[in-house]
Structure formats: C-alpha cells, structure tokens
Amino acid sequence: MRKRTRDIQKALSESGYRITQSRLAVIEVIMRARHSLSPEEILARARKIEPSVGLATVYRTLDVLHAEGYLERVRIGNKGYTLACEEKSLHFHLICERCRTVIELQSNHSSDALLAQLRAAGFKSRKNAVEIVGLCAKCQSPE
Template sequence: METKGARLEEWSQRIAEHGGRVTRPRRVVMQVLLEAETPLSPQEICTRARRRYPSLGLVTVYRTLDVLETLAVVRRVHREDGCHAYLPATPGHHHLLLCRRCGRAMEFSGWDALDGLIAELEAATGYRVEEHLLQLIGLCPRCYAQLKEGERG
C-alpha cells in the first residue's frame, strides 16, 4: 500500500504535468484530504488546513479540489446535508458506500450489475447512457452494531 507521503508527491507531480502550480497552500489542502478519515466538505478542509497555513482562502481550496477532481485523484461525495465532500480516489470506475451516521465512505467495484437496467432505460427513454455514478447511503458495520447495541440496552 502506498503511503500518504508518496501519494502527495504523486498528486503534486500530476498537477505540475498538467501545467498547474504546486504551491504551499495547495500542498496543505492535499495533506488534509489524505489524512482525513471521512470525506470532507471544502469548508471543513479549509478549517483544518488553516491550522497549518492560517492565511489559506476558501477559493484556493475550491480551485485545488477542481484540479484534483479533473485529474480524477479525488472523488466527490454527496452528503445528506446537501454539501459536497471529497475523498482520495482509487483509479478506475468505482461505486461508493457512505455511512449516514459517521460519514465514513468506502469505494467498491466489481459488482456492476447495472448493464441490464441501463439497457432497459435506453430502450424506454431513447437516451444513450455514457457513464454513471453510484452512491449508496446507509450505516457502516460499526454504526450498525452500535445502533443494535443501543436498542438492546
């Protein structure tokens, strides 16, 4: 498994290859993303990153996230509070499981049984589907266990 430090260097290199500047505030934003346990909203990223780089602006956070999303190294998550949050992405096509209680997210792949549904939809609507995003929301094993525990106690 690659380390967070290696990943930070890889992201920085990708940004530079695409003509972006790798500034200190951008690096701090990337560090915060890589260290987070759950997907973070731009505001949450900004708050954490300011502990290390107090003059960081929210605009810089948004711009950095835009670049990282374009490079497909971060993934956007839709949270129930209406915020978008971001997490480091595994390369390739993945789906997402999100815990509504603690906010933990998990990517998964290899269970793409959507082809039949997509074919039916295309036939019914005339649309040609080119890609899809799938995010499932529920409870992670830990939260589910805690909830069961609470019901018993």
C-alpha cells in the same frame, strides 16, 4: 501517504498547474483523511499546515483535483463532501451519512452486471463510483 501527495504534485505540475503552499496543504489534508470531508473541515485542517489558506482556494483546489480525477465529490443533504479516489472502473461507494466513512466495494459481478446494463441502455455514467448513502453497521446500533 506522503508519497501520494508528491505524485499528485508532480502530475499537476506537469499539467501546467502551479504548486502553491495552499494547494499543497489542501492536497495533504485530503490524502491524510480517513473519511470524506466537507470544505470547511478541509479548510480547518489545511490551516494547521498553511495558516493563510482561504475557503475559496479550498473550493478551487477541489475543482482542480476533481477535474484531474483524484477525488470524488459526494452530497449528503445540502453539503458537499470530498474523498480521495483513484479507482477507474465502475464500483460502489457505501457512504455513511453519520460518520462519513466510505466503504469501497470491490468491482465484482454485481458491478459488472450493472455495467452491462448501462451499456445496453446506452447510458454514460458521469462517475465511476456509484454512491450509496446510508448508515454503516457501527452507526446503526444505538450509541
């Protein structure tokens, strides 16, 4: 995890971005997260590392990380969530709308077949992760 944050730091620096304490805190939070986080959640956690971080900076840092391919943005209802993902080939993300855990399906023949269909249709997907929102096994059972 720590290592991952450093890699991103290095890559961003080489791309000409300045490495600020606020950005580092946000990156650290996202890398540590075990499920997808809303901007507000990221803000709360980042402030434990760097108390001066503002919400706008969280959004801006998400934009940068997304543009550089380090994370995916998801929508559940009206809210935007964020999770780290560097997988480049087409694959599926099963996202639980209750606990926001993400099950990442391996690329396999179902994603290969889908990819072939996309090619046949001449369709270019915006994302490599195809999101399927629903309920994971745990959250379906009566609590």
